[in-house]
Amino acid sequence: MRSFQQRLSDFDARGIRVVGISVDSPDVNRRHSQKLGYTFPLLSDPEAKVIRRYDVLHPRAGPKGADIARPAEFLIDSSRVVRWVNLTDNIAVRARPEQVLGAFDELQRTGQ
């Protein structure tokens, strides 16, 4: 998330909105975005409804066995079609902003 904030101007320049989704409450998200200087929206899905709808639930992986989201990144175009997905097999290895920007540029280049 930190790295996405650092490259946010590159996303803005291409017209790509960045948004995070987790089970955290809006209060937790506000504190963290203030503390870490995040200017993109962090959306709150406390009951993991959207997380389930995207099938990116990691059951009982949170504190006290809470259901949380597994790391996953989607690039969605303006007609709501998924254009690029990253589903990691290692919690520590998440998509880097360059990967998302690269995928977008590649789609633009090939005229898709």
Place this chain on the structure above:
Amino acid sequence: MDFADGIAKIGMKRKWNWPIWVGFAVALGGLFSYGFFARFPITRDFPWANLLLFGIGIALLLLGLFRAFGRPQLYRGKIFGSIFTAIAMFLISLFSYEIFYVLRQVPASTGAPRIGQLAPDFFLLDQSGKPVGLGDLISGPSGPKAVAVIFYRGFW
């Protein structure tokens, strides 16, 4: 080592076996620096910085043990050196289990939307309590071309 050497050392204080202490400190450093190195993708994707510190720590501990057992009349550390090395090995095993096994237990997510499929809609509150929908994100006044949706584990 030999008889004369031994005689000469009788009554003398044995030397401080520094590689044991330094090696143990470096191995602990390898463990506790994970939080720092995890902040950078290059040292988080593969924890080579931590493994390097573990390697240096274990090498020093083994050097210390080699001195303690090889020249016990000169160097201290047969007992505490063995204990420190065992603790360091245990902690490194625990670390490796976490990093190379536990972190890889990620659900398959076979039902996640794939390339070319329609992304499920959502409507959620942002950090200021304002509802934000996927529709709003892709059809703003500035006419955004795409949305990068990042699911993350959260800070709780």
